[in-house]
Amino acid sequence: MLRLPPFAYHRPATVEEAVALKAELGSEAMFVAGGTDLLPNMKHRLFEPAHLISLRGVEELRGIREEDGALRIGAGETLTAVAESRAVQMLYPALAEAAAHVAGPQLRNMGTLGGNLCLDTRCTYYNQTEFWRKALGYCLKKDGTVCHVTKVGRKCVAAHSADTPPVLMTLDATLTLAGPGGRREVAVKDFFVADGIRNTVREPDEVLTEIRIPLSSARRRQGYAKLRQRRSIDFPLLTVAVAADVDDDGLVRSIQGAVTALGSRPRILTGWDAIASGRRLDDEVVEALAERAHAQCHPLENIIVDPDWRRAMVPVYVRRALSMLAPTGEALCV
Ligand SMILES: Cc1cc2nc3c(=O)[nH]c(=O)nc-3n(C[C@H](O)[C@H](O)[C@H](O)COP(=O)(O)OP(=O)(O)OC[C@H]3O[C@@H](n4cnc5c(N)ncnc54)[C@H](O)[C@@H]3O)c2cc1C
Ligand code: SF4
Structure with missing residues (x-):
């Protein structure tokens, strides 16, 4: 059986508290939403944060509503909530379908839209136990120096494997990141970068708070x-x-x-x-x-x-x- 490494669990009530906790705990801490990707990865020792800052108690990350010419979806809304939202089904049927086809029902009940956007990249040589990876000499993305896919390359090419981002891109959605320096809005099209080790422009101390899809895209x-x-x-x-x-x-x-x-x-x-x-x-x-x-x-x-x-x-x-x-x-x- 794969066990989780030990960690302290924090449950802030606001985005500001979450950001302040991260600033205090530094690189020893990670945010966790549904935990459907991060916790299995911790069991594989791909991440060993001493502190997990849960976003589940942050009310601001909830809610699906029309606001200022957009449908605003809180990053903490579960994939089930997105898939079953009448507004999402009516306005953005492709997003409802994408959310409904992530993983299985239990994972969709826990996994969030924000977690889907921030999902770690995946690779045959990476999503394995510590024992398996060690036997291979690890790889560039974690603990090693070689990429087993490209062999010679100095860059990780692990696959982005989240279902909702392509749909959000074709609907011109934007997202909001809150960090120690304040808040900033980023187009989903500009959120991702071609680097399998860290494939988004989100800084580790930023919380993704909401996703906004223009109502005009519903046409x-x-x-x-x-x-x-x-x-x-x-x-x-x-x-x-x-x-x-x-x-x-x-x-x-x-x-x-x-x-x-x-x-x-x-x-x-x-x-x-x-x-x-x-x-x-x-x-x-x-x-x-x-x-x-x-x-x-x-x-x-x-x-x-x-x-x-x-x-x-x-x-x-x-x-x-x-x-x-x-x-x-x-x-x-x-
Ligand atoms: C068996 C299995 C099958 C799966 N199949 C699919 C699939 O078909 N399609 C798919 O897209 N995904 C799949 N997943 C992955 C995962 O379940 C989903 O992507 C889910 O949406 C992740 O959301 P989460 O809230 O659980 O993220 P978490 O595991 O909590 O977090 C994932 C990452 O995002 C960060 N994070 C989460 N929320 C925020 C936030 N608001 N602000 C800043 N950082 C944040 C965390 O720090 C972590 O690094 C699967 C997982 C499993 C275990
Ligand atoms: S460096 Fe990236 S692409 Fe290469 S083997 Fe490791 S995870 Fe896979």
Whole structure:
């Protein structure tokens, strides 16, 4: 049985208290929300914080409501709450679907949207027990000097494996970070960086407090498709999110696609507007978008599934996501 390392547990009631505690305890402390990712990682000794600062008692991190032209979702809302929110289902069906397809029901009841955005990257050579990693000589991301994926590279390429960020990117969502220097707003598109060791611009002493999605994005038709080994609890092997502004004549005004689970950050697919703007989403356009995505995506051996097969699945899942841009705006997960 894998046991947790010892730690002291703190339960602040406000964001300010949480930030002050982190400033006091320094690098010995980490924030924890649902704990569905951090606690297993602690059992694997990937993190050994002497202090955990729980965000579960912070009221400000709760609530899903319309506010100032946006839907504001508290970072501490569970994935179940997001998936079952009537407002999210009506306005952003792709987000409701993405949240509903994270892990399994128990994990969604505990796991939060904020934790999903701050999720650590994953890799075959990293998400293993201490014993297993030690036998291999560890790796760049934790305790070692070599990347077993790239062999020669000096950079970690562990996979970003969270389902909701690609959808939030195609909806132009922003998030708020609160730290010792005050609060700042960051577009979800600018939140991630291509570094498997630390793949967001969030500083370790910042709390993610809320996610805001413009109400204007609710006019977009949305789609979401997830490739995974089983139709149950698995992390994504590939997630595709798409959103399009379509006029009354069925002509595309603008279109966005985002993919994740391939590299260290989710990425926006480029060149889509040039292909689809002013045209109908007919077979020819869908095929051109799928081909464009295929040309841009190059999965690595960072998870246990063959990268060539994952690459071959990119156009398949782009087509599936695009097929969900039905006039009713309904999004379905495949
Ligand atoms: C078996 C299994 C299957 C899974 N499948 C999936 C899947 O299919 N798709 C998927 O996306 N995820 C999956 N997960 C991962 C995880 O359950 C979810 O990503 C969940 O949303 C994480 O949220 P949490 O609140 O539990 O995060 P935690 O584990 O509490 O925290 C994760 C990280 O985020 C930081 N953090 C959390 N909240 C904040 C905040 N508000 N401000 C600052 N930092 C914060 C923590 O310090 C930690 O570093 C799976 C996990 C397991 C164990
Ligand atoms: S990509 Fe390389 S450095 Fe990163 S976790 Fe995997 S083996 Fe380690």
